[in-house]
Amino acid sequence: MRWRKSSMALMAAAFCLLAAQRAEAGAYTTANIYYDEGCDCVYGNAHMYADYYYGDGIYYYPQLNVTMYGPAGYTGGYDSGSGETNQAHLSVDFLSIYNLSNYGDGEYEIAAESHMYYDGPSSFYDPLNLSYWAQFFIHAPNFFDFYDGPERSNQPVGRLGTVYDKKNVKFPKPVNFRVASVFASADGAHLIFNYAWDSSTGRLSDLGRCTVDEYVVYLDSGHTANGVYRPPSPPWPAGASFPNPFDSQDYGAQLGGIEDTNGFAQANFVKPYSVAEINANQWIRWRCPYIHQGQIQHFTGQINILSAIYPKDSSATSWYYTVQKSGWQSNIDPLP
């Protein structure tokens, strides 16, 4: 009888010792959101750390589940990972990188949830609360192998929980597009607009990966063939031709402005003059590779550009050329 009591006391002591060892030292989870201009990424980083020791030969499976949510319209991305270790200190880092191609300015949120497993996916342990949740198996190849069989709790009594981080992220893009000045060339052949814009960040140098261009469609389909518009001559300059539609090369948006020259490069109008008009529609546009997959965005709606030759009066003995856009005009008056 005395021997039995001693044995049980010893076993109880061992159990207590093991239980005490199971108790933790500390555990925490962190989550953060970062914006990296170099990779055009908003990414989330989560870290899980647990500091405790349970004994030799015990294998632990910390698991970290990370979910990231973008601005309205983006439902989130998910990443998870786990490790296996029999070390005293457990940590799992996850760096989830999300391509920004579908994102825009807005709020990003990351949620990181951590669990600890023993020996199988259905077992959980919460070292903070010295409790366990659901079913787990522990195989401890030592004398105090109390946990060969299942141990279970009918309901969760606690876990490390979920940690959040939120950030508002803005991506550099051109804003505040405007007409800075308008002037005519000395000979009247060209109407020149200076357009300007700012950066949403306040620094034009942030716009180095964004571009600005123009798109023009000449409306005279009768003189367009194989993608080239050739206005009739006379009276238009002989050999004049324009790609139709015309998409200009892009310019780096860090310039903060562009010059738009309208008219004919060589104003060599051909006699006999006759009433003639060239109507074109123009759009000024911008793009950034990290805004909606580099899709074209519009600074302006449709802008009409009219180039025309008209008689000065009903006698049609004297003629003039005019180029008109956005309420401005430049003329060669009279034509030679």
Add this chain to the structure above:
Amino acid sequence: MKRNIVVTGVCLITVVAIFAFSRAKADRTGQTTKPVQAPRVQSGQAGGASQQTSPEDVGGKVAVSCALASGEVSLHEPVVLNFTVENNLPQPVKFDLGQNRKGGFTFTVTQPDGKRVELPQYSMMVISRPGAVRLDAAQTYQQSLLLNEWYGFPTAGDYEIQVRLSKPIQTQDGRVISTQTEFSLPLKVGPENRGRLERVCTELAAQVAAADSYDKAAEATRALGHVNDPVAVPYLEKALASGQLVEQIAVAGLERNGSNEAVEALLSALNTQPGEIKEELIRPALARVKDRIFDPELRRKVEQAVRGRS
């Protein structure tokens, strides 16, 4: 008599009032609103220049240089000119490089056969970079010009390239500064060297992929687009797919290249590029290049692609 005068006067006033009302109404509806005459800029005024008789000698503190990136290239390689202005004055200077910072340069090429060709000055009715540049004290301005945009260097041999700046460097208050404005640069174009051309294209494609700004990616893509040889085609395809927003330059390069390989690349891009790139760039480029295709089967494919819409 008095009554007639009064009646006539009232009628006249009424007529004038009706006329004035009609004009005002037309103006408000915009039906008869005339465009405003844009203020004219006198020649040279846009850069704020005020002409003076003798340039100011600043003891070499403003240095202008033009040098070829390489004085020796093989046939079909891009020829790049590096233009630099160094301002060592204690105050800013300004200069006008013309439309798109290209129109202010004039080039004359002496060909291997001795013939001198004056190249047309850059002038296009499109949006462009403003030509005016302000250079702060102790700063350097650098710009590369791809000479192939003006001249194709079609044969191997020794060339001489004369470069002239159309407008002088000036102080902020318009005084002309004495600097070198004309340069003479020898260029040796060697025979076709496929391996070397391949290496040049590989390097340019790598520059596109690694570019941390649009301008750097665009410069390299533009150079690829002026390699007048099918060897450039796969590298232009890479640039087109790079995500560096150089589609317009790459498609223009493939169109300029015009080889069967380039046309196949354009046809293939119809399956990979988004709608706006397809309809605004690729299909029109195929329409323009169609008449240069001799292969009847390829021509048929292009005609079909030009007719098709996504």
